Amino acid sequence: MIGVPAGKVTLTDRRTQHSWTVDVAAHELAPFPVTQEQYTRVTGERPSSATGERLPVEGVSWLDAVRFCNALSLREGLSPAYRLGAEGAEGGEGAAWDTAADGYRLPTEAEWEHACRAGTTGARYGPLDEIAWYGSNGSGRIHEVGGKQANAWGLHDMLGNVWEWCWDLYDPEVYGAYRVLRGGGWFDEHWSCRASVRRRSHPTFRIDDVGFRVARSPGH
Template sequence: MDFEARVEMTSVPSGRVTLSDRRTQRSWSVELAPYELAAFPVTRALYGEVTGRAAAAEGDRLPVESVSWWDAVRFCNALSGREGFTPAYYLHGDGEGVEWDASADGYRLPTEAEWEHACRAGTSGPHYGPLDEIAWYRGNSHERVHDVGGKQPNAWGLHDMLGNVWDWCWDLYDFEVYGEYRVLRGGGWFDEHWSCRASARRRSHPTFRVDDVGFRVARSEVG
C-alpha cells in the first residue's frame, strides 16, 4: 500500500499535561494512559480510499481538508472496519449524536489532552522546535497547504502537529457557551505564528468545513 493510503501510527507514552484557555483564564491537568497517534494528518489519498470520495483538489500526499468533525468521526469508523478493528463510535444518526466506546480498539479522534501531550513531546514551550523548521504557517506557506511530512517531526516522530492544517479533536469546547462546538488544535497554513502554538485552542461547529482544517487519528491501547 502506498504511503499516502495507509496509516502510520506512533506510540505515545503516558503522562500528565496541563491545558489552558486564554479566553477564560482557566487551566486544568489531565493524566493520560499510553495511546497511539498517527504520525501524519490523514492524507487525501487515504481519505479517498477509505470513504470512496475523492478529495476536492489534487495531491495524494496533501492532508485532507474541508472535512467536518462528523466527516472525521465517520472516517474513523470506516477505517476501523477496513482494518478489522471494533469501531470506536456509535452514531445515532447523521448529526444526531455520537457515543464513544472507550473499550473499542478502533480508530478515533484524539482528545484535546492527548493532542497537546503528543504535540509537546516532553517540551514545555510554545513550539517543539523552531517554527520555520517544523510548521507551515502564513510566514512560509505561500498561503497554501503542503504535503504531509515536509517539515521536521517532534521528538516522538509526529509530523505537522503545528501548522499546515488544524486537527479536529473529540472534545466539546465549552458546552454551556458554545453548545456542540468541538475543539481544533495546531494552527494551519493561513495562520500567523501566534496561532501555531502547542497550547492554542480554537473551536468550530461539527458541521463546519474549511480549507485549513483536517484531522489525524488515534487509537487506545486496549488490554
C-alpha cells in the same frame, strides 16, 4: 501509528483564563494528518479544495472525521469507536464514544497537546519555520505531509498545515456542540501555531485549513 507514552498535560483556555491538568494514558497516534489518498481509499470521496495524494485531506467536518475513523476500523477488522446519533450524543450532530472499542478514533485534546509537546514545555517543539507550514512560509497554500521536521516522538505537522479536529466539546455550556480544533494551519499567523492554542467550530463545519489525524486507545 506511533506509540505515545503516558503523561500529564496542563491545558489552558485563553478566553476564560482557566487552566486544568489532565492525566494522559499511553495511546497511539498517526505520524501525519490523514492524507487525501488515505481518505479517498477508505471513503471513496474527495472533499478537498486543493488536489494532491500526499496533501492533508481538508474540507472535512468533525462528523466526516468520526465517520472516517469508523470506516477505517471496519476496513481493518476492528471495532468502530463511535455510535453516531446514539443516546447521549449531542443531538444529531454528535457521537457516543465506545472506549472499549479497538478501532480508530480522534485524539482527545489532552492527548493531542501531550503528543504535540513530546516532552517539551515551551510554546512549540522546535523553531516554527523548521517544524510547520504557516502564514509566513506557506506561500498561501497547503503542503504535503511530512515536509517539516517531526517532534521528538516522530510526529509531523502537529503545528501548521491543517488544524486538527479533536474529540472534545469546547465549552458545552457556552458553545453547545462545538468541538475543539488544535495546531494552526497553513494560513495562520505564528501566534496560532502553538501547542496550547484552542480553536472551536461546529461539528458540521468544513473549510480548507481543517483536517485531522487518527488515534487508537491504549492496550489495543
